[in-house]
Amino acid sequence: MINPNLKLNPKLFKEDIEQVPTRFGYGEGLVIAGKENPNVVALCADLTDSTRTSVFKKEFPDRFVEVGIGEQNMASLASGMAAVGKVPFISSYAMFSPGRNWEQIRTTICYNNQNVKIAGAHSGVSVGPDGATHQAIEDMAITRVVPNMIVIAPCDAIEAKKATIAAARHKGPVYIRFTREKTPVMTTEETPFEIGKAEIYREGKDVSIIACGPLLYEALKAAEELAKEGIEAEVINNHTVKPMDKETILQSVKKTGCVVTIEEHQAAGGMGSAVSEILSQNHPAPMEIIGVKDRFGESGEPHQLLEKFGLTAPFIKEAVLKVIKRKIKLKG
Amino acid sequence: MAHLSDEQIKKLEATANTIRQDIIAMLLEAKTGHSAGPLGMADVFTVLYHTDAIKHDPKNPDWEERDRIVLSNGHICPVLYVAMARAGYFSVEELKTLRKFGTKLQGHPHRLVLPGLETSSGPLGSGLSQAAGMAYALKADKKKNQVVCLMGDGELDCGQIWEAAMWAGKNKLDNLTAIIDRNNIQIDGFTEEIMPLEPLDEKFHAFGWHVLEINGNDIRAVYDAVFQARAIFEKPVCIIAYTIPGKGVDFMEQDFNWHGKPPNKEEGEKALQELRTLGGKISGE
Numbered sequence: 001m002i003n004p005n006l007k008l009n010p011k012l013f014k015e016d017i018e019q020v021p022t023r024f025g026y027g028e029g030l031v032i033a034g035k036e037n038p039n040v041v042a043l044c045a046d047l048t049d050s051t052r053t054s055v056f057k058k059e060f061p062d063r064f065v066e067v068g069i070g071e072q073n074m075a076s077l078a079s080g081m082a083a084v085g086k087v088p089f090i091s092s093y094a095m096f097s098p099g100r101n102w103e104q105i106r107t108t109i110c111y112n113n114q115n116v117k118i119a120g121a122h123s124g125v126s127v128g129p130d131g132a133t134h135q136a137i138e139d140m141a142i143t144r145v146v147p148n149m150i151v152i153a154p155c156d157a158i159e160a161k162k163a164t165i166a167a168a169r170h171k172g173p174v175y176i177r178f179t180r181e182k183t184p185v186m187t188t189e190e191t192p193f194e195i196g197k198a199e200i201y202r203e204g205k206d207v208s209i210i211a212c213g214p215l216l217y218e219a220l221k222a223a224e225e226l227a228k229e230g231i232e233a234e235v236i237n238n239h240t241v242k243p244m245d246k247e248t249i250l251q252s253v254k255k256t257g258c259v260v261t262i263e264e265h266q267a268a269g270g271m272g273s274a275v276s277e278i279l280s281q282n283h284p285a286p287m288e289i290i291g292v293k294d295r296f297g298e299s300g301e302p303h304q305l306l307e308k309f310g311l312t313a314p315f316i317k318e319a320v321l322k323v324i325k326r327k328i329k330l331k332g
Numbered sequence: 333m334a335h336l337s338d339e340q341i342k343k344l345e346a347t348a349n350t351i352r353q354d355i356i357a358m359l360l361e362a363k364t365g366h367s368a369g370p371l372g373m374a375d376v377f378t379v380l381y382h383t384d385a386i387k388h389d390p391k392n393p394d395w396e397e398r399d400r401i402v403l404s405n406g407h408i409c410p411v412l413y414v415a416m417a418r419a420g421y422f423s424v425e426e427l428k429t430l431r432k433f434g435t436k437l438q439g440h441p442h443r444l445v446l447p448g449l450e451t452s453s454g455p456l457g458s459g460l461s462q463a464a465g466m467a468y469a470l471k472a473d474k475k476k477n478q479v480v481c482l483m484g485d486g487e488l489d490c491g492q493i494w495e496a497a498m499w500a501g502k503n504k505l506d507n508l509t510a511i512i513d514r515n516n517i518q519i520d521g522f523t524e525e526i527m528p529l530e531p532l533d534e535k536f537h538a539f540g541w542h543v544l545e546i547n548g549n550d551i552r553a554v555y556d557a558v559f560q561a562r563a564i565f566e567k568p569v570c571i572i573a574y575t576i577p578g579k580g581v582d583f584m585e586q587d588f589n590w591h592g593k594p595p596n597k598e599e600g601e602k603a604l605q606e607l608r609t610l611g612g613k614i615s616g617e
Contacts, residue, residue, distance in 0.1 A: 034365075041469075048421060062472075065468070068495075068498070068499070070492075070495035070498075070499070072457075072491070072492040072495060073456070073459070073492055073495035073496050073499055074463045076458040076459075076461030076465065076492070076496070077461050077462070077464055077465035077468070077496070077499070078465060079451070079461075079462050079465060080402075080451075080461065080462035080463060080466040080467075080468075080469070081449060081465040081466065081468065081469040082465075082467025083400075083451065083462070083465070083466055084400075084466050084469045084470055084473075085467045085469070085473075086522060088465075102365045103455055104458050104461075104492070105460065107452065107453075107454070107455050108451065108452075108458050108461075108462055111442070111444075111452045112443050112444070112452050113444060210552055
């Protein structure tokens with residue numbers, strides 16, 4: 001059943017659940033962070049409105065910095081600003097930051113351990129019509145392997161807001177990925193959020209479904225469907241991809257004995273890979289990693305693409321049945 | 333404007349010579365590292381770390397009021413390390429640990445292990461952006477600190493340099509000075525053959541910079557240019573410092589083959605002797 005302690009949206013499975021893009025949470029969170037700390041500044045590379053940096057620009061015009069289409073320059077400028085006491089947030093589409101400017105992020109931000117926050121908008125295939133060039137599905141893989149970096153994939157706009165505020169309070173580099181499309185708001189203002197702390201959104205004993213980002217909703221829907229067939233899935237919101245909440249994951253998988261992960265990212269190198277790194281070394285269990293299978297995205301409506309790439313509830317359900325079968329076989 | 337007396341110049345030239353000898357000695361010890369660039373830039377580093385051109389305090393590297401020196405082309409760090417050691421940031425003895433296991437003197441500079449460094453560098457092309465970010469934030473806070481970025485000419489091939497140059501021009505960062513080591517060589521050969529940079533002064537002019545061109549091996553010229561740069565308002569300043577790669581060691585001068593390698597024992601001894609005797613002009617042996 002849904003964890004009552006987390007005060008999730010009461011309309012969770014209703015038709016009229018609110019739908020808001022996670023990037024909107026970034027804009028709101030950035031303004032709050034700006035009010036909390038006068039050293040917070042925001043840089044943008046000619047995508048001020050669609051990244052929602054515009055909200056901050058309106059509130060703090062003197063603390064907004066337009067960089068033009070130069071993401072490499074933006075990352076290193078931010079490193080320099082942080083070196084003299086600022087808390088810079090840099091934003092663009094994830095494909096360009098941390099995509100195009102990865103080395104600058106590695107060397108000038110992370111190797112220096114500078115207090116810079118990287119906000120990657122338009123991650124995942126759900127970017128839709130723009131096509132593969134603008135669909136970042138490698139961003140978590142390339143950021144989580146860099147020392148000193150924290151990686152967060154918020155599940156909805158409210159969590160995105162909390163993650164942005166938390167990132168500003170944390171001293172050190174943080175990458176947060178956001179998405180373009182409207183997606184269900186699963187949490188409320190009261191739902192807890194802490195960097196590095198995964199939350200069990202639905203308790204269950206038969207399988208652990210570990211998700212990050214807006215696809216968490218597909219995981220919750222799949223769990224509801226499975227419950228009708230007598231399978232109780234535990235659903236974990238694993239928003240912090242690095243450092244990962246090893247304890248919560250191990251505890252859950254020790255109880256359920258099998259696991260399915262789901263993310264809007266390449267299946268290789270992302271959140272699921274990080275979970276498998278923990279499990280394979282501590283508690284191996286039958287596992288399916290749901291993600292994009294080593295191919296590029298393409299143009300289309302978000303729902304068409306999520307379906308084509310096998311990232312919706314029915315695919316999760318299918319994967320769950322597979323891992324449960326393997327678990328039984330192992331026991332048998 | 334500050335002025336150096338002839339006597340001060342003589343003293344600084346002796347410091348530059350010591351720095352060159354230390355560079356050769358540390359490269360001999362390390363058996364790895366770059367030779368030509370560090371020797372060519374010894375005079376510039378002498379001015380930056382051993383005169384009043386730059387505000388800094390070796391005993392208090394985090395001093396709020398210090399000017400910021402950003403080394404973009406991290407591979408010439410032997411000259412940086414020597415200039416810092418001779419200024420008192422750490423012991424001259426420690427120079428022997430260059431590039432060795434456990435050293436603070438990493439093959440390319442690392443800010444988190446050596447107090448006094450403003451950034452880590454090595455991958456080319458990103459120093460000007462960092463310096464511009466510092467200058468912008470300091471200016472926004474109405475602070476007086478100057479930011480000096482040292483760059484190689486080869487790294488001007490990197491697109492990021494021009495992103496930063498455009499942005500610094502747009503923002504009129506008059507507290508930012510870039511010093512380009514114009515020695516005309518890079519690993520694969522002469523810059524004008526690999527990727528022509530000329531007319532370099534016009535390029536920076538076009539990006540909104542004030543440009544000064546000097547002999548980078550003339551201590552007075554370097555000193556005067558750094559002070560002159562402070563007097564320019566509303567524009568960042570680019571000092572194109574023409575230097576001789578390998579300066580001070582005859583067989584290394586102007587030879588791009590010395591860009592990325594250290595001298596062997598015999599070559600090192602020869603170089604040291606030449607430096608000690610100022611090319612045979614004095615009998616210092």
